Amino acid sequence: MTIGVNQAVSPIRFCFLIEPDNESKFERAVKIAFSYWGGIFSPILPLHSDLPEAFVREYAIEYDASNYYINTIDNFDPDIILYDSSLDENYIKTLIGDRTLLTIEEFLSCTEKGEIRYGISILELISHTIETEFKFVRNDNLKLSLPNTESSGLFLKSFIGCFVDSFQKELSNQLKPYAYFEQPEITFENIAEHFPNENISTLDINVEAIKSLSERRWYKGEGIYFLNETRLNDIINYWNLRALGWSIIPIPLSQISNEYFNGFIKRFCKFQEDKSQSFSIVNFQVSTSATPEQRQEIEQKLQDIKNEIGGNLNFAFQGWFPRFWSEDRSVLEADKVLCAQTQINSTYSQVEVKENYVKFKTDDIPFKLKYNYNLAASHKVNLTFNYFDEYLNDAGLIYGIETIDWIRLTHSFGRDKWRLSKGGLSHYVRREDDEVYFFIPKAKDFFKVFFAKSGNKLNQTSNGRLAKEVLKNIGGIRGSYFLQNKSSLKILELIEDGKTVYHQQLVGEIKKSLKINDNEQVNSYIKKIIENKIIEFGSILQCEVCHQHAFYLPTDLMETMTCAICRNNFGLPTHHPQDIKWAYRGIGPFSKNNKVGGVITVFLTLKLFNEEFAETTGNMSALIGFELIKNKATKEVDLALILQEGNKNSIPPDLIFCECKTYKHFTSDDADRMIELGTEFPNSILTFATLNEELTDEEKVEISKVVNHFRTGVGHRPTNPILILTAKELLPNEFGDHFSEYKNEAKSYHRYNDWIGNLCEFSVKKHLEIKTWGEIQGELWQEEMKKRNEALQENPKTE
Helix, strand or coil: CEEEEEEEEECCCEEEEECCCCHHHHHHHHHHHHCECCHHHCCEEECCCCCCHHHHHHHCCCCCHHHHHHHHHHHHCCCEEEECCCCCHHHHHCCCCCCEEEEHHHHHHHHHCCCCCECCEHHHHHHHHHHHHCCCCCCCCCCEECCECCCCCHHHHHHHCCCCHHHHHHHHHHHCCCCCEECCECCCCCHHHHCCCCCECHHHHHCCCCEEECCCHHHCCEEEEEECCCCHHHHHHHHHHHHCCCEEEEEEHHHCCCHHHHHHHHHHHHHHHHHCCCCEEEEEEECCCCCHHHHHHHHHHHHHHHHHHCCCEEEEECCCCCCCCCCCHHHHHHCCCCCCEEECEEEEEEEECECCEEEEECCCCCCCCCCCCCCCECEEEEEEEECCCCCCCECCCCCCCCHHHHHHHHCCCCHHHEEEECCEEEEEECCCCCEEEEECCEHHHHHHHHHHCCCCEEEECHHHHHHHHHHHHHCHHHHHHHHCCHHHHHHHHHHHHHCEEEHHHHHHHHHHHHCCCCHHHHHHHHHHHHHCCCEEEEEEEECCCCCCEEEECHHHCCCEEECCCCCCEEECCCCCHHHCEEEEEECHHHHCCCCHHHHHHHHHHHHHHHHHCCCCCCCEEEEEEEEEEECCEEEEEEEEEEECCCCCCCCCCEEEEEEECCCCCCCHHHHHHHHHHHHHCCCCEEEEECCCCCCCHHHHHHHHHHHHHCCCCCCCCCCCCEEEECHHHHCCCCCCCCCHHHCCCCCHHHHHHHHHHHHHHHHHHHHHCCCCHHHHHHHHHHHHHHHHHHHHHHHHHHC
């Protein structure tokens, strides 16, 4: 067995929690961030126990302090939390999950002494730069330019960079004699003399080899921010937008006409104009402290630049600050503040697995590190795995549990080596020869832990255990392919209810239903369903005493037979072999009259999810037939999945509950159970799957009840989307063409953005004749706009 391993090498990301309204504490955090590789992607957050009213009003925050910080930290997804020792440690622990927590004072002390515990010191990167760029005498004027901003203002320190005091002193002492090194003092008055240039700067070294990757190109934030350089909140805003991965152009309000910053705006606008094929819009924000005169100066400056550059350049004022603290992913996407991933490379490899044990070496970073016995982690490797267990014994996707749970499930010792968060799985690397090793967790064990987080106890039902055995017999999920058309199900009807079928009768039905005349193909099909333990071979004999016919296995055939009905003995008709009729019968559950307890629909639903959404790469974990027990109440589940849509690893996986029927109908009890599950697990997808072609009127009423119950929320999905699957999706006419019914409705952007979410709405509209969530949201927005326009028209009359 092999699994696919995706590795993305990334720097350690910090998050600084500092005293509010304290410039010296902010400056200290900035110095530390610039002193570590990738540190500029570390947010700096003033910590309030209660958000000040003015702060809430300025940024239109709709959360209390705790949720504001929890959401913000989850969005940035830092590895290490550094906090001012004067802050309440117990309060901070309620905000950060299982992340490592250290005081800034302790961390700074270790940094100053060179006892680096987490991350890669900027001194090591500078040594690497000198080794690669300045080892030999250059024939150009390239310099290592690390400005001295000690006397510069707080904004310039945040913009250009600065180091902790000991680093600054060490660099000056060691590099001052070398001609390639310069350390200019930067002020607003002379910044145009030094920037832009081709030299290697503090910022260049900090982001050495790092790529800041938004999930999608249009999610990347960019724009101009006219800030008050004397206002701490504005500087923090700029810092955190850059930490999110924004291409943000900071322009101090007092420096709009400054030669450097004026040129900065022009270069940015020209770049936007050049990359646009038709129409380019440059967004800009303005500090809330800007005076009317400053706003007028901004408008005039942008108009002058528009006239100078020409083309199709336009400016758009953004009147709200991007809401990076939102819990709603759709808001983060709309405001383009879904935090970008920082990495230097991404690789894929196949790894051999022996007895579920996985072991491989982590990818290297592109620079050498000095040995450091104090080091706990120099960097991290973000990991995703692709493996698919046909029989659903193993968990192919892990999500929604804590780091300690991952360690216990996988027996991967070393708590400080792992972190599992909403952003995915990270392994912390101490030195170049680091290795990853763990055992692939079992699906049942994973789901037990997953549901235990919500206080549920999981018990597998007898139907669930039966389904696992049937799945094993038929060769796993891919082995269920022969069930995915109506013709195959027609063949299985021959053996239902304990019936036997003669060989010639079975051959005839196969030829008729599958439309094949080749005897070899027919024999191959029969061989397949015998091997999969769906049918067994034997003979039908008539007892000479009671004259009843009965089925006998080949091992039962003896010269003297015992009647299976009357238990008398009779002789095997060896003198007249024509009386021995070769036949077949269903084995175990396949001999029943209820389509194997309904598991055929479960298998077909699983196969659909695997093919259509997980893209057969194993981006899902599934469990069949279990019950959840909480507060003495029991909820039975036919099928549950944790599913990651293919090529969307940065989007959180979906939890999916499925109610599966063969030809029976959905009832009020089924609908109520799904409402219970959706209420307890918001954002989960509730699926109704049936082998019937259409829903009955009664079923439509019950499922509509579920749909309308969850038509709440403000995101691009309702609180709980509903997916309806019928025989048209589960038994498609063409292989893999599960959703041909929606070809007219589905556009390319539906598949690219949120395919499963959009299919939920298509299915609801088709089967229940209910408007999609998008249509409802659109109507609500139009109604809101109508009310606003009416209010604007009434105001003059009121006056």
